[in-house]
Amino acid sequence: MAKPVVIVVGADKGGVGKTTVSRTLLDYFSANNVLTRAFDTESPRGTLKRFHPDVTEIVDMTATSDQMKIFDTLNAGTSVTVIDVRAGLLSPSLASLRDIGFLDAAKAGQITFAVFHILGPSIASLDEIAETANFMQGAKYYLVKNFINDTQFFQWDQATYNSYFHRIKDATELTIPKLNEMAYEQVEVSSVPFLKFVANKGKEDEAANYSFVLRGYVRHWLANVWSEFDRIKLTDLVGAKPGVRGGEK
Amino acid sequence: MNPTPVYIICSPRPLVGKTLLARLLSEFLLLKDGAVSGFDINLKEPSLLEYLPRVTETADIADTFGKMQLMDRLIVHDGVAKVVDLGFHAFDEFFKMTNEIGFLKEATRRNVAPIILFMADTDRVSARAYPTLREQIPLNALITIDNEYVVRGELPGGMALGRVLRITALPSFLKTYVDRQSFSFTDYLRSEQDSSTELHQWIRRNYTSLRELEFSLLAQKS
Numbered sequence: 387m388a389k390p391v392v393i394v395v396g397a398d399k400g401g402v403g404k405t406t407v408s409r410t411l412l413d414y415f416s417a418n419n420v421l422t423r424a425f426d427t428e429s430p431r432g433t434l435k436r437f438h439p440d441v442t443e444i445v446d447m448t449a450t451s452d453q454m455k456i457f458d459t460l461n462a463g464t465s466v467t468v469i470d471v472r473a474g475l476l477s478p479s480l481a482s483l484r485d486i487g488f489l490d491a492a493k494a495g496q497i498t499f500a501v502f503h504i505l506g507p508s509i510a511s512l513d514e515i516a517e518t519a520n521f522m523q524g525a526k527y528y529l530v531k532n533f534i535n536d537t538q539f540f541q542w543d544q545a546t547y548n549s550y551f552h553r554i555k556d557a558t559e560l561t562i563p564k565l566n567e568m569a570y571e572q573v574e575v576s577s578v579p580f581l582k583f584v585a586n587k588g589k590e591d592e593a594a595n596y597s598f599v600l601r602g603y604v605r606h607w608l609a610n611v612w613s614e615f616d617r618i619k620l621t622d623l624v625g626a627k628p629g630v631r632g633g634e635k
Numbered sequence: 636m637n638p639t640p641v642y643i644i645c646s647p648r649p650l651v652g653k654t655l656l657a658r659l660l661s662e663f664l665l666l667k668d669g670a671v672s673g674f675d676i677n678l679k680e681p682s683l684l685e686y687l688p689r690v691t692e693t694a695d696i697a698d699t700f701g702k703m704q705l706m707d708r709l710i711v712h713d714g715v716a717k718v719v720d721l722g723f724h725a726f727d728e729f730f731k732m733t734n735e736i737g738f739l740k741e742a743t744r745r746n747v748a749p750i751i752l753f754m755a756d757t758d759r760v761s762a763r764a765y766p767t768l769r770e771q772i773p774l775n776a777l778i779t780i781d782n783e784y785v786v787r788g789e790l791p792g793g794m795a796l797g798r799v800l801r802i803t804a805l806p807s808f809l810k811t812y813v814d815r816q817s818f819s820f821t822d823y824l825r826s827e828q829d830s831s832t833e834l835h836q837w838i839r840r841n842y843t844s845l846r847e848l849e850f851s852l853l854a855q856k857s
Binding site (some may be wrong): 566600601 | 699706732735
C-alpha cells in the first residue's frame with residue numbers, strides 16, 4: 387500500500403496566495419487522476435471549500451478532535467491530503483505536528499510530508515523561512531515565490547536574496563507566475579476550480595459563459611504553474627505517473 | 636456550414652496600406668454577403684471607422700476589458716465575416732495575447748477561420764515580425780500582401796513562403812481620389828459606366844483576388 391502523502395500549504399503572513407496555490411494543487415492532482423482530499427483551516431468559513439466543496443472539509447487545526455479527523459484517517463484510501471493553513475498558523479501547526487509525533491513519522495519514512503511555504507514580499511515574511519526550517523527534517527520543503535502581486539523577492543539585491551533563499555540546504559524554490567487580474571477576479575466570482583473555469587463549466591458542471599479571453603489567460607497561467615509542479619516531480623512525490631491531462635488537451 | 640472568416644490585417648509599420656485593404660475587403664464582403672463586421676484598432680492612423688462607420692466599431696486592446704470586448708466577438712461562429720484593421724502600435728500586444736489565450740486553437744474548435752493578412756514592407760521591423768507570426772500561425776492562414784505602392788520591387792526573402800496577394804499601385808491622382816472619406820469602391824463600380832478605366836479595372840482585379848483567396852482558404856478549412 388502506498389504511503390500517505392500530506393501537503394501543508396501555509397505562510398505566517400496573510401494575502402500571499404496560500405489558497406490560490408492550494409487550488410492549483412487540487413486541480414493538478416485531479417488532472418493527474420490522484421485521489422485527493424483537502425482541509426481548510428480558515429474556520430468557520432473556508433475559502434478553499436468554496437472552490438472545491440466536494441473534497442474539502444473545514445477544520446480547526448488547534449482543536450484535538452479536528453487533528454484526529456485529519457491525521458487518524460491518513461490511511462483511509464485517499465492518496466494525498468492537502469492542508470491549507472490559515473495565515474499566522476503555519477509555525478504553530480508545525481509545532482503541533484511535532485508534538486503529536488507526525489514529524490517523527492515523516493522522518494521515519496512512514497508518511498510523505500511536504501510543506502509549500504508561500505512567501506510574501508516583506509523581510510518579515512522571509513524571516514519565516516528560518517523559523518519554519520527548524521521543523522523540516524524528514525519533510526520536503528518548497529519555498530513558493532508567488533508573483534501574484536509583482537513582488538521581486540530581492541532578486542535585485544543578490545546578497546539579501548542569497549541570505550534567505552540559500553539558507554536552507556534542501557529547500558526547493560518554486561515560482562507561481564502572475565495571473566491576469568480580471569481573469570483572477572472572474573474565477574473568484576464564479577467560485578469554481580480553475581479547471582472548470584477553463585472548461586467553461588459552472589459549479590454543477592453545467593455549461594457556463596465565461597469570457598474566452600479570460601479562460602485563455604487562466605489556461606495559459608495554469609499550464610505554467612503545472613509545469614513548475616512537473617519540474618519538481620510532484621507526481622513522483624505522491625507515487626503517481628504523470629499522464630496526458632485533460633486541462634492541457 | 637462554412638467557417639466564419641476573421642480577417643486580421645496587420646503590420647508593425649504605419650502607412651503600409653492596412654486601411655486601404657481593410658476598406659477593399661469590407662466593401663467586397665458587404666457586396667458578396669450583404670454583411671460584414673469591421674473592428675478598428677487603428678486609432679492613431681487614418682482608419683476603417685472613418686470610411687465605413689456603419690459597419691465598423693472601435694476596439695482597444697490596451698487593457699483586458701478591451702481584449703475581452705474584441706476577442707469574445709471575433710470567436711463567434713455567426714456566419715458574418717469579420718475584418719480587423721490592426722494598427723501598427725497594437726501589433727505586438729495583439730499577437731502576444733492571441734498566442735497566450737490560444738486563439739487559433741479555439742477558433743478551429745468553433746468553426747471560425749482566422750486569416751492573417753500581413754502587409755509586407757522592406758524594413759527591419761517587418762523582417763523581424765514576419766517570422767514571429769510564422770511561429771504562431773500556420774502558413775495556410777498567413778497571407779503576405781505585396782502592396783506595390785509600399786514594397787516597390789521584390790518581396791523581402793522569406794515573406795513569400797506562403798500565399799502572396801498582390802495589390803498593384805495606383806497613380807497618385809487616383810490614390811488621392813480613393814483616399815477621400817466619401818469614396819466607395821463598390822459605389823464606383825456601380826456608377827462608373829466606363830469599365831475600361833484604370834480604377835474600375837483595379838477594383839475589379841482586387842475584388843477577384845479577394846474572392847479567390849476566400850474561396851481557397853475556406854474550401855481547405857471546411
